[in-house]
Amino acid sequence: MTKSELILRLAELNPHLYQRDVERIVTTIFEEVVEALARGDRVELRGFGAFSVKERDPRVGRNPRTGEAVKVERKRTPFFKTGKQLRERLNAAES
Amino acid sequence: MAGRTITRAHLSEAVYQEVGLSRNESAALVERVLEEVVGALERGEMVKISSFGSFSVRQKGQRVGRNPKTGDEVPILPRRVLVFRASHVLKNRINGVEEAVDTNDEDC
Numbered sequence: 001m002t003k004s005e006l007i008l009r010l011a012e013l014n015p016h017l018y019q020r021d022v023e024r025i026v027t028t029i030f031e032e033v034v035e036a037l038a039r040g041d042r043v044e045l046r047g048f049g050a051f052s053v054k055e056r057d058p059r060v061g062r063n064p065r066t067g068e069a070v071k072v073e074r075k076r077t078p079f080f081k082t083g084k085q086l087r088e089r090l091n092a093a094e095s
Numbered sequence: 096m097a098g099r100t101i102t103r104a105h106l107s108e109a110v111y112q113e114v115g116l117s118r119n120e121s122a123a124l125v126e127r128v129l130e131e132v133v134g135a136l137e138r139g140e141m142v143k144i145s146s147f148g149s150f151s152v153r154q155k156g157q158r159v160g161r162n163p164k165t166g167d168e169v170p171i172l173p174r175r176v177l178v179f180r181a182s183h184v185l186k187n188r189i190n191g192v193e194e195a196v197d198t199n200d201e202d203c
Contacts, residue, residue, distance in 0.1 A: 002142075002144075003145050010124070021114050029109070032106050034188055041100065045129060049179075077186070078181040090176070
Protein backbone atom coordinates (compact mmCIF):
# COMPACT_ATOMS: atom_id res chain seq x y z
CA MET A 1 0.00 0.00 0.00
CA THR A 2 1.35 3.41 -0.94
CA LYS A 3 0.47 6.80 0.46
CA SER A 4 -1.82 7.50 -2.51
CA GLU A 5 -3.59 4.17 -2.06
CA LEU A 6 -4.06 5.00 1.61
CA ILE A 7 -5.59 8.33 0.61
CA LEU A 8 -7.94 6.67 -1.89
CA ARG A 9 -9.04 4.12 0.68
CA LEU A 10 -9.70 6.82 3.24
CA ALA A 11 -11.64 8.89 0.72
CA GLU A 12 -13.74 5.81 -0.05
CA LEU A 13 -14.54 5.34 3.64
CA ASN A 14 -15.36 9.05 4.06
CA PRO A 15 -17.45 10.07 1.06
CA HIS A 16 -18.46 13.29 2.82
CA LEU A 17 -14.87 14.60 2.71
CA TYR A 18 -13.16 16.25 -0.23
CA GLN A 19 -10.30 14.16 -1.55
CA ARG A 20 -8.13 17.27 -1.14
CA ASP A 21 -8.90 17.27 2.59
CA VAL A 22 -8.20 13.55 2.90
CA GLU A 23 -4.80 14.21 1.33
CA ARG A 24 -4.13 16.97 3.83
CA ILE A 25 -5.17 14.73 6.72
CA VAL A 26 -2.77 11.95 5.74
CA THR A 27 0.05 14.38 4.96
CA THR A 28 -0.46 16.23 8.25
CA ILE A 29 -0.29 13.04 10.30
CA PHE A 30 3.03 11.89 8.85
CA GLU A 31 4.41 15.43 8.74
CA GLU A 32 3.69 15.82 12.47
CA VAL A 33 5.72 12.68 13.16
CA VAL A 34 8.61 13.97 11.01
CA GLU A 35 8.57 17.37 12.74
CA ALA A 36 8.51 15.79 16.18
CA LEU A 37 11.50 13.60 15.35
CA ALA A 38 13.35 16.57 13.82
CA ARG A 39 12.91 18.37 17.16
CA GLY A 40 14.25 15.30 18.95
CA ASP A 41 10.86 14.38 20.40
CA ARG A 42 9.51 10.86 20.62
CA VAL A 43 6.24 9.79 19.05
CA GLU A 44 4.34 7.11 20.89
CA LEU A 45 1.25 5.59 19.30
CA ARG A 46 -0.10 2.97 21.67
CA GLY A 47 -0.94 -0.30 19.95
CA PHE A 48 0.99 0.75 16.86
CA GLY A 49 4.51 1.58 17.91
CA ALA A 50 6.93 4.31 18.89
CA PHE A 51 9.25 6.45 16.79
CA SER A 52 12.37 7.86 18.37
CA VAL A 53 15.73 9.26 17.38
CA LYS A 54 18.98 7.55 18.20
CA GLU A 55 22.35 9.28 18.22
CA ARG A 56 25.16 7.52 16.41
CA ASP A 57 28.66 8.48 17.53
CA PRO A 58 31.20 9.73 15.02
CA ARG A 59 33.32 6.89 13.67
CA VAL A 60 35.92 6.13 11.06
CA GLY A 61 34.24 4.27 8.25
CA ARG A 62 35.64 2.80 5.13
CA ASN A 63 34.75 3.29 1.52
CA PRO A 64 33.84 -0.28 0.62
CA ARG A 65 35.02 0.16 -2.95
CA THR A 66 38.41 1.75 -2.39
CA GLY A 67 39.09 0.68 1.20
CA GLU A 68 39.86 4.29 1.99
CA ALA A 69 39.19 5.47 5.57
CA VAL A 70 36.53 8.19 5.83
CA LYS A 71 35.32 10.12 8.83
CA VAL A 72 31.63 9.62 9.53
CA GLU A 73 30.28 12.47 11.63
CA ARG A 74 27.91 12.09 14.55
CA LYS A 75 24.46 11.54 13.16
CA ARG A 76 20.91 10.93 14.25
CA THR A 77 18.88 8.00 13.02
CA PRO A 78 15.15 7.47 13.24
CA PHE A 79 14.11 4.30 15.03
CA PHE A 80 10.79 2.48 15.21
CA LYS A 81 9.78 0.01 17.85
CA THR A 82 6.69 -2.04 17.03
CA GLY A 83 3.94 -1.81 19.61
CA LYS A 84 2.91 -4.87 21.55
CA GLN A 85 -0.59 -5.05 20.13
CA LEU A 86 0.62 -4.72 16.54
CA ARG A 87 3.25 -7.40 17.08
CA GLU A 88 0.54 -9.68 18.40
CA ARG A 89 -1.78 -8.91 15.52
CA LEU A 90 0.92 -9.66 12.94
CA ASN A 91 1.38 -13.07 14.46
CA ALA A 92 -2.26 -13.84 15.16
CA ALA A 93 -3.06 -13.29 11.49
CA GLU A 94 -0.57 -15.97 10.49
CA SER A 95 -1.60 -18.83 12.75
CA MET B 96 17.48 17.08 22.82
CA ALA B 97 14.56 14.72 23.44
CA GLY B 98 11.97 16.13 25.69
CA ARG B 99 8.39 15.64 24.77
CA THR B 100 6.47 12.58 23.77
CA ILE B 101 3.99 13.13 20.98
CA THR B 102 0.83 11.03 21.10
CA ARG B 103 -2.34 10.44 19.11
CA ALA B 104 -3.84 13.46 20.82
CA HIS B 105 -1.20 15.73 19.24
CA LEU B 106 -1.78 14.20 15.84
CA SER B 107 -5.53 14.70 16.02
CA GLU B 108 -5.01 18.26 17.22
CA ALA B 109 -2.80 18.91 14.18
CA VAL B 110 -5.46 17.45 11.86
CA TYR B 111 -8.11 19.55 13.61
CA GLN B 112 -6.04 22.74 13.16
CA GLU B 113 -5.07 21.96 9.58
CA VAL B 114 -8.33 20.73 8.11
CA GLY B 115 -11.00 22.22 10.32
CA LEU B 116 -13.07 19.12 11.02
CA SER B 117 -14.41 18.55 14.52
CA ARG B 118 -12.00 17.29 17.16
CA ASN B 119 -13.91 14.02 17.33
CA GLU B 120 -13.77 13.43 13.63
CA SER B 121 -10.07 14.38 13.52
CA ALA B 122 -9.31 11.82 16.21
CA ALA B 123 -11.33 9.16 14.40
CA LEU B 124 -9.46 9.85 11.15
CA VAL B 125 -6.05 9.52 12.84
CA GLU B 126 -7.23 6.20 14.21
CA ARG B 127 -8.51 5.13 10.78
CA VAL B 128 -5.18 5.94 9.13
CA LEU B 129 -3.28 3.83 11.66
CA GLU B 130 -5.84 1.05 11.35
CA GLU B 131 -5.51 0.99 7.54
CA VAL B 132 -1.72 0.74 7.85
CA VAL B 133 -2.03 -2.08 10.37
CA GLY B 134 -4.59 -3.88 8.19
CA ALA B 135 -2.26 -3.83 5.18
CA LEU B 136 0.63 -5.12 7.30
CA GLU B 137 -1.56 -7.91 8.68
CA ARG B 138 -2.25 -8.99 5.12
CA GLY B 139 1.52 -9.08 4.64
CA GLU B 140 1.53 -6.01 2.39
CA MET B 141 4.32 -3.48 2.44
CA VAL B 142 3.27 0.07 3.30
CA LYS B 143 5.19 2.86 1.57
CA ILE B 144 4.67 6.44 2.61
CA SER B 145 6.69 8.80 0.44
CA SER B 146 8.82 11.38 2.29
CA PHE B 147 8.36 9.29 5.42
CA GLY B 148 9.40 5.67 5.10
CA SER B 149 8.23 2.14 4.55
CA PHE B 150 6.94 -0.61 6.79
CA SER B 151 7.39 -4.22 5.77
CA VAL B 152 6.72 -7.55 7.39
CA ARG B 153 9.50 -10.08 7.60
CA GLN B 154 9.11 -13.75 8.40
CA LYS B 155 11.64 -15.01 10.94
CA GLY B 156 12.50 -18.66 11.33
CA GLN B 157 12.81 -20.58 14.57
CA ARG B 158 16.08 -20.21 16.48
CA VAL B 159 17.46 -21.09 19.87
CA GLY B 160 17.51 -18.27 22.36
CA ARG B 161 18.76 -18.13 25.87
CA ASN B 162 17.24 -16.76 29.03
CA PRO B 163 19.87 -14.17 29.93
CA LYS B 164 19.17 -14.54 33.62
CA THR B 165 19.31 -18.30 33.98
CA GLY B 166 21.21 -19.27 30.84
CA ASP B 167 18.51 -21.78 29.94
CA GLU B 168 18.04 -22.51 26.27
CA VAL B 169 14.58 -21.63 25.01
CA PRO B 170 13.30 -22.02 21.47
CA ILE B 171 12.22 -18.77 19.83
CA LEU B 172 9.31 -19.71 17.61
CA PRO B 173 8.93 -18.61 13.99
CA ARG B 174 7.26 -15.24 13.91
CA ARG B 175 6.54 -12.19 11.81
CA VAL B 176 8.30 -8.95 12.62
CA LEU B 177 7.77 -5.44 11.38
CA VAL B 178 10.64 -3.53 9.83
CA PHE B 179 10.57 0.24 9.40
CA ARG B 180 12.92 1.90 6.94
CA ALA B 181 13.06 5.66 7.12
CA SER B 182 13.15 7.55 3.81
CA HIS B 183 16.07 9.81 2.98
CA VAL B 184 13.81 12.79 3.41
CA LEU B 185 13.12 11.78 7.01
CA LYS B 186 16.79 11.00 7.74
CA ASN B 187 17.85 14.34 6.32
CA ARG B 188 15.22 16.28 8.25
CA ILE B 189 16.32 14.64 11.48
CA ASN B 190 19.90 15.64 10.79
CA GLY B 191 18.91 19.16 9.81
CA VAL B 192 19.93 18.70 6.19
CA GLU B 193 17.96 20.94 3.86
CA GLU B 194 16.61 19.24 0.78
CA ALA B 195 17.96 21.06 -2.25
CA VAL B 196 15.02 20.19 -4.43
CA ASP B 197 11.87 18.32 -3.65
CA THR B 198 12.89 15.31 -5.69
CA ASN B 199 10.73 12.31 -6.39
CA ASP B 200 11.54 10.22 -3.44
CA GLU B 201 11.34 6.66 -4.57
CA ASP B 202 13.53 5.35 -1.80
CA CYS B 203 10.97 5.23 0.96
